């Protein structure tokens with residue numbers, strides 16, 4: 510067993526993953542040294558945060574401006590009935606600090622905007638996009654592509670969900686390559702209109718955390734240049750190949766100051 514600088518308590522806490530040849534003591538130290546930024550503490554962010562903190566991610570930055578509502582609770586498992594009307598960041602940090610004191614958690618109770626996204630996301634080892642809206646997903650894509658920070662994006666509706674991971678340094682297909690500017694041809698519905706079964710973001714949020722952990726450990730395959738489409742009603746997991754758009758204004762490098770100049774419609778999501 511490689512002890513490295515892990516404490517006896519850490520060796521015991523993480524023993525079931527340290528014993529994995531893909532992790533080991535060296536991998537555990539990589540996890541403890543990494544900074545993951547998590548955009549959104551709702552249905553996707555809840556399981557992602559729990560599993561990242563449990564796994565011993567050293568620093569987690571959690572970003573959400575919203576407050577807990579009773580209609581969140583069937584799927585946003587970080588939050589409880591007692592947390593209604595408090596900020597999701599405050600609710601989350603209470604649970605996560607109890608789970609694992611090894612994880613240093615920074616909370617940012619702000620809306621992610623083109624004005625603050627680069628500052629908030631900079632220096633992240635990996636970013637998890639877990640918001641519930643198209644403008645934020647596109648903003649996270651463009652910011653991470655610009656900063657060359659790897660990230661994963663998931664979204665869910667009804668009984669289905671999808672996830673893709675982007676590694677800017679490898680010039681893999683980005684979210685904008687696939688979904689472009691046209692949000693009308695995208696989901697077009699919110700969970701409040703179309704409904705969502707609580708389990709589907711649970712599964713997709715776990716897959717997002719899994720992408721972060723695999724990237725940090727440099728193991729296995731990532732969901733890059735493809736989308737994984739999950740249908741829980743009919744129980745199917747299918748990959749769809751996706752390709753770079755050479756004239757993409759994000760990853761094609763056509764517009765260096767894209768984030769500053771693009772109209773994302775972020776202000777509309779607060780209404």
Ligand SMILES: [Zn+2]
Pocket residue numbers: 682683684685686687753754757758759760761
């Ligand atoms: Zn692109």
